[in-house]
Amino acid sequence: MDKTELQEIRRELHQIPELGFQEFKTQQYVVKKIESMKTDRVSIKLWRTGILVKIDGLSPGKTIGFRSDMDGLPITEATDFDFQSTHDARMHACGHDFHMTIALGVMKQIITEPINDDVVFIFQPAEEGPGGALPMLQSDEFQQWKPDCLFALHIAPELPVGTVSSRKGLLFANTSELFIDFKGLGGHAAYPHLTRDMTVAASSFVVQMQQIISRSLNPLDSAVITVGKMESGFVQNAIAETARLEGTIRTLNPETIGIIKEKLEKLMRGFEISHDCRIKVDYGANYYQVYNQGNYVDLFQKTMDENDITYKEANAAMTGEDFGDMLREIPGFMFWLGVDSPYGLHHAKLNPNEDALEIGVKSVISTLKTLTK
Numbered sequence: 001m002d003k004t005e006l007q008e009i010r011r012e013l014h015q016i017p018e019l020g021f022q023e024f025k026t027q028q029y030v031v032k033k034i035e036s037m038k039t040d041r042v043s044i045k046l047w048r049t050g051i052l053v054k055i056d057g058l059s060p061g062k063t064i065g066f067r068s069d070m071d072g073l074p075i076t077e078a079t080d081f082d083f084q085s086t087h088d089a090r091m092h093a094c095g096h097d098f099h100m101t102i103a104l105g106v107m108k109q110i111i112t113e114p115i116n117d118d119v120v121f122i123f124q125p126a127e128e129g130p131g132g133a134l135p136m137l138q139s140d141e142f143q144q145w146k147p148d149c150l151f152a153l154h155i156a157p158e159l160p161v162g163t164v165s166s167r168k169g170l171l172f173a174n175t176s177e178l179f180i181d182f183k184g185l186g187g188h189a190a191y192p193h194l195t196r197d198m199t200v201a202a203s204s205f206v207v208q209m210q211q212i213i214s215r216s217l218n219p220l221d222s223a224v225i226t227v228g229k230m231e232s233g234f235v236q237n238a239i240a241e242t243a244r245l246e247g248t249i250r251t252l253n254p255e256t257i258g259i260i261k262e263k264l265e266k267l268m269r270g271f272e273i274s275h276d277c278r279i280k281v282d283y284g285a286n287y288y289q290v291y292n293q294g295n296y297v298d299l300f301q302k303t304m305d306e307n308d309i310t311y312k313e314a315n316a317a318m319t320g321e322d323f324g325d326m327l328r329e330i331p332g333f334m335f336w337l338g339v340d341s342p343y344g345l346h347h348a349k350l351n352p353n354e355d356a357l358e359i360g361v362k363s364v365i366s367t368l369k370t371l372t373k
């Protein structure tokens with residue numbers, strides 16, 4: 001697939017971002033592309049809004065998996081692209097349009113020039129939430145074509161085009177979503193003493209929560225609590241009866257998530273007393289860390305060197321990825337692909353350089369060829 005075709009696919013996908021498990025148009029689009037290159041070596045299965053594609057190898061000894069995620073984010077795009085999202089308040093702000101395009105580009109080449117082993121392409125829904133990797137992994141469809149090893153990539157806005165990056169061991173953090181609902185008593189803005197103001201309670205909770213990181217954890221055990229969304233009240237002159245915080249917890253150590261949750265719940269009980277309110281927490285989706293197997297990273301680095309793609313050693317990051325749940329059961333690794341965007345992941349102006357599409361295809365194909373030897 002040449003650069004123009006890759007660019008066209010990426011732009012078409014960019015225009016139809018959908019949230020987790022709602023990737024209906026995306027699934028239809030990707031299936032149509034696969035159908036257009038299908039031969040009798042290719043089999044397709046659908047799982048919910050995801051897709052599995054198996055390409056028969058020439059003399060298969062094993063199955064190699066390559067996974068790409070499919071969903072977008074509830075973000076209103078603020079780029080000036082002429083191929084902007086056509087869906088209100090939805091954006092491919094995490095590069096999954098790139099990931100799917102690269103998978104299709106690799107697939108086209110593997111169909112025309114099969115490798116020895118079977119290859120399974122996994123188009124996985126709901127990476128941003130509520131998590132598609134684990135239920136997909138557990139599905140009959142996946143288990144029937146379960147790969148012996150697998151890998152995936154993620155775009156990296158801060159890395160130059162032509163560069164890839166990974167590391168042995170921990171690459172991405174453990175995550176837990178965080179939804180906290182406050183219920184007090186609303187009333188007139190002029191009579192705070194007759195109310196229980198949940199804007200004040202929730203604001204104070206956001207600030208206090210940060211002290212769990214600085215005072216309850218070992219300083220050498222890094223963690224993050226971020227509140228990305230806060231809602232309360234209806235109008236400027238009424239006190240809010242309810243408030244809601246939506247956020248996420250990130251830790252480098254799987255056990256630390258439990259410590260944070262325990263402390264959070266103690267803090268909640270204290271706030272219930274001091275603010276005379278009820279507080280409920282829901283932890284939503286939890287992803288296990290992405291832990292790369294060292295031997296695969298060694299092979300990947302060697303393959304990149306042989307293919308004139310610059311390999312850089314990565315640091316562990318506080319980003320999460322439900323691919324960690326797949327790697328927990330199947331050996332493999334994940335790597336970052338440099339796309340040189342002035343704006344980062346989850347930014348409304350994310351602008352990955354499309355020259356990275358060809359590098360992505362080359363890095364995946366050369367890795368498949370190494371793994372099949």
Ligand SMILES: CC(=O)N[C@@H](CCC[C@H](N)C(=O)O)C(=O)O
Pocket residue numbers: 094127128129154175176177247248249285287318319320321322345
């Ligand atoms: C690569 C990336 O950005 N992944 C997401 C995964 C989100 C998981 C979940 N919704 C959460 O926020 O905990 C990320 O935000 O790191």
